[in-house]
Each structure stands twice: as structure tokens, then as C-alpha cells.
Amino acid sequence: MYRIVLKETLATAVVKMTVEAPYVARKAKAGQFIILRVHENSERIPLTIADYNREDGLITIIYQVVGKATMDLNNLEEGDFIHDFVGPLGKPSEIEHLKKAIVVGGGVGCAIAYPVVKALAEQNTEVFSVVGFRNKDLVILEEEFASHSDKMVLMSDDGSYGTKGFVTTGLETLLEEHKDIDCVFAIGPIIMMKNVSAVTKKYGVKTVVSMNSIMIDGTGMCGGCRLTVGGETKFACVDGPEFDGHLVDFDEAQSRNNIFKNQPVHNLEEDKDCRLLKEIENVK
Amino acid sequence: MSNNIQRTHMKLKDPRERITNFQEVALGYTLEEAKLEASRCLECKNKPCVAGCPVGIDIPKFIHEIKASDIDKAFEALSEYTSLPAICGRVCPQETQCEALCVRGIKGEPVAIGALERFVADNHNNVLEVVPQESKGIKTAIIGSGPAGLSCAGTLAKLGYDVTIFEALHDTGGVLRYGIPEFRLPKEIVDREVNALKTLGVKIEKNVVIGRSLDLKDLEDDGFKAIFIGTGAGLPRFMNIKGENLLGVYSANEFLTRVNLMKAYEAKSDTPLYLGRNVAVVGGGNVAMDAARSAKRLGVENVYLIYRRSEEEMPARREEVEHAKEEAIEFKFLCNPLEIIGNEQQYVSGIKCIQMELGEPDANGRRRPHEVEGSEHLIEVDNVIMSIGTLANPLIKTLGIDINNRGLIETNESGRTSNMAVYAGGDAVSGAATVINAMGAGKQCAYEIHKDFMSKREL
Ligand SMILES: Cc1cc2nc3c(=O)[nH]c(=O)nc-3n(C[C@H](O)[C@H](O)[C@H](O)COP(=O)(O)OP(=O)(O)OC[C@H]3O[C@@H](n4cnc5c(N)ncnc54)[C@H](O)[C@@H]3O)c2cc1C
Ligand SMILES: Cc1cc2nc3c(=O)[nH]c(=O)nc-3n(C[C@H](O)[C@H](O)[C@H](O)COP(=O)(O)OP(=O)(O)OC[C@H]3O[C@@H](n4cnc5c(N)ncnc54)[C@H](O)[C@@H]3O)c2cc1C
Ligand code: SF4
Ligand code: SF4
Ligand code: FES
Ligand SMILES: [Mg+2]
Secondary structure (H helix, E strand, C coil): CEEEEEEEEEECCEEEEEEECHHHHHHCCCCCEEEEECCCCCCCEEEECCEEECCCCEEEEEEECCCHHHHHHHCCCCCCEECEEEEEECCCCCCCCCCEEEEEEECCHHHHHHHHHHHHHHCCCEEEEEEEECCHHHCCCHHHHHHHCCEEEEEECCCCCCEECCHHHHHHHHHHHCCCCCEEEEECCHHHHHHHHHHHHHHCCCEEEECCCCCCCCCCCCCCCEEEECCEEEEHHHHCCEEECCCECHHHHHHHHCCCCCCCCCCHHHCCCHHHHHHHHHHC | CHHHCCCCCCCECCHHHHCCCCCCCECCCCHHHHHHHHCCCCCCCCCHHHHCCCCCCCHHHHHHHHHCCCHHHHHHHHHCCCCCHHHHHHHCCHHHCHHHHCHHHCCCCCCCHHHHHHHHHHHCCCCCCCCCCCCCCCEEEEECCCHHHHHHHHHHHHCCCEEEEECCCCCCCCHHHHCCCCCCCCHHHHHHHHHHHHHCCCEEECCCCECCCECHHHHHHCCCCEEEECCCCCCECCCCCECCCCECEEEHHHHHHHHHHCCCCCCCCCCCCCCCCEEEEECCCHHHHHHHHHHHHCCCCEEEEECCCCHHHCCCCHHHHHHHHHCCCEEECCEEEEEEEECCCCEEEEEEEEEEEEEEECCCCCEEEEECCCCCEEEECCEEEECCCECCCHHHHHHCCCECCCCCECCCCCCECCCCCEEECCHHHHCCCCHHHHHHHHHHHHHHHHHHHHHHHHC
């Protein structure tokens, strides 16, 4: 059992939790994730390691409430326990050699992008961030990005905060200004990563995307997380989650993520907490 | 005379009832049945059957004790060679191992050795007074809690070592838990074995992935003097045909993990499983049978089992095939998938197959199947479960020990890897094999580890 030591709401239905998980904290690196199971009968779901503290054995996750598992997680409070919590899983981001990079984060994907920015900053890579949100209420980690980036561009779809427009607009401006970018990291909704990859392809800049395939074990045993990269089958949990954005079959990945969407998997009507989900639907 | 007695088969649940639930199919012997079956054993002097058992159980000896109604003694006889008799009695491919060499099989049916083993394991009253040897204060680590890891842990603990098992998943047992379904191997039995280890003082750390959470160096730093790796096979194979990433195509591992480990068949489980009315399972091994029979129990109307050779070549256990047939699994032999077809929403709608025929035997005497021209046909299905084997566990590569070109761990005959302090066994070394082989390897490595320490002490 893994104790929650801190819980903090960052934006509507976006919550940060810090959890005691010494085995994970010992080895965690940017780009890796954990898999947790809230209760004995819960699903296993993956969440990125947003931050870690090796000395105290603590791991921070940031999740968006989108369905049953994340809602159950959100019903736990400080001092409560998460049933299972395993990691770090996946390969760490490959960043050592980079001199100048851009990190693009979209929505809750910023939680996944932030540790990459932080790690880049800590090794003195010159790093620009482009973060995008649907609207002002959904902005998260603004200060964190700002303080670790040489420059941060904040975009919102509706113009309610920062610059109006999609992240690709902010990214293109940066790519025009800086012709010596070694790598672009794009982390967010699949459609965003697809569009970012299309832009960077034009500029011939290497692009790394983080794929959020549906996972169970996270050890390469089930094959559920498979995706097509450069015509080959890869397993996101062991070969990724980061892949070359110019090679990923995003349309297939998008479709595979929807497998359970049209299925009567769990009955939200019966759930007393569906109020929160409705709230999120409204925000969307 | 015992020569005239026919083999007693275990009673089975009615197929119509059993496809409605996940309860165990074979019911096990009563004492009378067990004694009757035991009476068929001739207690052959040269014990041909023993040569067929990978761990060399003294079969006539344990059967002799059943004849004498001393089930506890029979259990002791078994325990000398196996630590998982309740499991192996159920899932061993007995018909190709011990029973294949039983002399009673020459002119009739062999003695039901597996069923008798199961009977003893289920019915003894031995509260095994395991007095572990005095603690040696030597820390040993076991990676993976499948049959290889469990038996290595048990053996080391009994020898007085301080044992910790590290398991990647949230539950123990490996394939015994996530692969083999409840209706063939009740999880209660796996729990019993694991609890017995805990009684012996074995510590179990779940949710720790070696190669990610910890590596071998960390274990050494933490004071572990010997390490056993039993991480299993893992990585599922696919056919690399068109449509394999459509929605509703699962590997058998994914499907069975959702069903068994995550208990998707129970209402209280949150793990989703999308299954339509018609399901194709591709493959012909035990795993394919388990997938097909599980699908049936989850309410699928038509389960097709697609296998590219003929029934004779099918590697699955005879018993499983018979049970599958009774449960109305529809076998499509000599049938090979060419492509999986999807609908506009990218869900599976069918599987295109071609009919095969067997050619002349090749150098190995195996008749290779050829496609029959113009025999392409479509089977309408909502799901396809790929059950065509596994490849090596991909995390093994990161451990820094030698692996072969199949990705399996290299060991010498005593199970030692390229790292002096590290042993390995089970599917991680042999590739997908059997429970009894994994168990045997785990045990052997435990004795080798013990030998290492004993010889060090003598220096
Ligand atoms: C490597 C990785 C890192 C991730 N990091 C984060 C993160 O830091 N913060 C965050 O909010 N989300 C993250 N996710 C997504 C998160 O796992 C899903 O939002 C969560 O599983 C939803 O579960 P649910 O039951 O609440 O929602 P559901 O209603 O069950 O599903 C909503 C959507 O979540 C996805 N999903 C559902 N089950 C799984 C599963 N078992 N594995 C993966 N995706 C699933 C599907 O796209 C689905 O359509 C990550 C996913 C991956 C693969
Ligand atoms: C569906 C199915 C049906 C089968 N039916 C039969 C049968 O009827 N009869 C028979 O004899 N055999 C059968 N087998 C084969 C048999 O189950 C295996 O040969 C046997 O389980 C191998 O044992 P093992 O201990 O080597 O590995 P596994 O049982 O695979 O256990 C390995 C364990 O290691 C864990 N692990 C993996 N990587 C790591 C890591 N990096 N860190 C920590 N832990 C890790 C895994 O999670 C797992 O728990 C079947 C297999 C399957 C899949
Ligand atoms: S362990 Fe398996 S092979 Fe050995 S005697 Fe028992 S059933 Fe036969
Ligand atoms: S070969 Fe058959 S009859 Fe002979 S000892 Fe073995 S089990 Fe008994
Ligand atoms: S999650 Fe099972 S193989 Fe990746
Ligand atoms: Mg869910």
C-alpha cells in the first residue's frame, strides 16, 4: 500500500498527488511513468512521473479526472493509501546530448512535459516551452514551466489567456527564429502531437512524442500497448513511451485508444460522483 | 486382478453448466476412486514412468501409499521431488510425460498418475512441519513469482536462507495467476502455495520490476548474495498480417490477463474487456484452448479455433482439446489467417483465411501445410485472439547478463548465468515450456546456490 502525502488541485479536475513509493523514487527519471491500481478491484492505469524526491522516497503524479479509475483515485485524500503503485516504467527521455530544445505541452500533457523541461534545464540545455490549454481555467504548471525555460510561450485555444491559437502557431514562430534546434518534444493529445510532428517535419527537426497507449502490465507481457512506428510494431511500455514523431502512425494510435469508449464498460449514472465528470464535460 | 480394471477418469462438470462460470471443470477423485486407480499400478521394478517426469518423482512409491490409504505418506513421497503437486497434478502434460511411459499404456490406458498426484495434494493432512534449517543470515533474491521463482524460494528458505521475491505485477504466481484460467487451476491453490512460502519466512515484494525499479547491481548493493531470475517468457507474438492492430484484436496474454489477473469476468472488477458475439482464437496450444474456453464462458456465442495444421499436430493437451469440443468450441483445422478485416470504426468485423493441406513429410517427418489455391474465405468475427506463442521477455536485455540470439538467458548446465552470483531458470531460459520444468529448474538452481555457499564456507 502506498500512502498519499499531498494532494492539491491545479485546475478543474486536474490534481497533483505526492505518494510514498521508495522503489519508484530510487530510480525515476524524466519521461518515465508508473502504473497504479487504486483499490483491489480497480484497473491498472499508467500515469507519468511528474516529479520525484529520492531522499524521501516520494513520487508526484498529476492526473486529469476522465473516467472511473481517475475518479476513484481522486476520491482518495491525503493519508489514504493507493493499493498498488509500480515503476518507474518505460525508457527515460534521451536528453543528454541536447544543446537547444523546444518542449511542447498540450493540456494535461503538460504534466508529462514538465519533468522533461526540468531535466533539460538542470543539464543546462537551452530550452523553450510552448504550452497550450483550451482556456484559462485549464492552465496548469505555468510558473514551473516559466522558471525552468529560457522562454515560455503560453497559448489558449479561445484566447482567454496568453496568446490565442494552437501550440503549432507558437512552435512555428520559434522554429523560424531559431534554426539550430536539436530536438522538439511534443506531449499532449494525439492530434496535437500529430500536428506538431507535421510542422517539425517541414523544418527537418527531430521530434520526440510521448504515446499514451492503453496499458495493463507495463512490462511487455500483454501487447495491449502496441502501436506502429515506421511500419514496425512497438510496445509503448517497454520500447517507449517516447518515439520518433515522424514515424508514429498517429491515426491508428488514436483509434486504438478509443476501444472501450463505445463500450458499456462501467455505469457512470450509478456513480454518485458523476457530477464531477459532468463538470469536466462542460469544460470540454 | 488389477489388470482388468479400466482407468478411472475424474468426474467432470456438465459442459452446459460449466460454460456459464469459471469454476473448476475436473472434480478430482474420491478416496475410493483414487484407491481403485492406484490399484492399477504394477509398481514396476524399473519404474519406466519416472523417466518421463522432468523432476523424477518416485511414482510407484507415492501410488503405493495411496493403496495403503496413507495419503500423508504419499504426500511426503511427492514432496521429496516436487513443491507444487496440486498444480502439476492438474496442468502437467502427463500424457506426453510420465503417463506416456507407463507400461499399462501399452495395452490400454496408462495409470492416471496426474490425477492421483492431484488427489494426494488436495487431500493430505500434513501440516508440513517444515523446520527450516537455522538461518544462515544469507540474503537471496528471487526475481519473478512464477513456478520457477516460487520453487527456488521455497527450497532456499527450507535450507535456511533469507529469501525475498521481487514480482513486477501486483499479484504472485506468474502464468499460474494471469495465464491459466480458474476453471483449470483455481487461484486458491496458487494462494495456498504462496502462503506456505510466507510461513517459511519468504518475503514478497510485489510491484517491483527488475530492470526498471531495481537492477542487479542494486540488489548486490542491498546485500543480496545470490540472485535467481525466473521472469518467464512474456512478449506475445503476432502474425504480422494486415489488420492486427484493429480494435478487438488481443494477444492471448492480454485477453487472459484481463480475464484472470484482473478478473474481468467478475462484475466488481473495473477492468474493461470488449468481446463481441463471435470470436476467433488463432493457435493450437494450451494457451489457445484457455483463451477459447474463457471466451465461451464470457458469453460469446461462437468461438472459432483457427489452426493451420491438422488436429493431430495440435500441441495442446488432448484433455484440453476434448474439453473445448464438449464446450462447443468450433475447430477450424488446416485454416490459416491472411488478414483481419475491420469496419469503419476500426473494430474487427471478420478474419480472412485460406484452407491448407498437408504435404509430404519433410526431413523431420513433419508434414508441412500448403495453401489450397482459391480457398480464401471470410469468417465473421468481432474479436481475434492471437495465441501463436511468445518471445523473450524484453526487460531481460537490460540486466547485463549474457542472452542468446532468441533473447533468452544463457546458463550453464547448473543454471548459472554469465554473472557468478546470478542463476536463472524456467521459461526465461528455455522459452515457453511447462510448469513442471520451471519448477524443476527453480529447485535445481536453489541447490546450486546452496552448493556455492557450502563450498565457500569450506575454503
Ligand atoms: C505512459 C502514459 C502516461 C500517462 N500519463 C498521464 C498523466 O500523467 N496524467 C494523466 O492525467 N493521464 C495520463 N495518462 C492517461 C491515463 O492513463 C488515462 O487518463 C487513465 O487511464 C484514464 O482512466 P479512467 O478509468 O479514469 O478513464 P476511462 O474512461 O477508462 O478512459 C478514458 C481514456 O483514458 C485512456 N485509458 C483508459 N484506460 C487506460 C489504460 N489502462 N492505460 C492507458 N490509457 C487508458 C483511454 O484513452 C480512454 O479513452 C497516461 C497514459 C500513458 C499510457
Ligand atoms: C495460458 C497458458 C496456459 C498454460 N498451460 C500450461 C499447462 O497446462 N501445463 C503446463 O505445464 N504449462 C502451461 N503453460 C506454461 C507454463 O505456465 C509456463 O511454462 C510456466 O509458468 C513458466 O514458469 P516461470 O516461473 O518460468 O515463468 P512465469 O510463470 O511466466 O512467471 C514469471 C514471473 O516473473 C514476473 N516478472 C517478469 N519480469 C519481471 C521483472 N523484470 N521483474 C520482476 N518480476 C518479473 C512475471 O510478472 C511473472 O510473475 C501455460 C502457459 C500459458 C501462458
Ligand atoms: S509432476 Fe507431472 S510429469 Fe511428474 S509425475 Fe507429476 S504429473 Fe507426471
Ligand atoms: S509404469 Fe505405470 S504401472 Fe509401472 S510403476 Fe509406473 S505408473 Fe505404475
Ligand atoms: S502494457 Fe502490456 S505490453 Fe505494454
Ligand atoms: Mg477506465
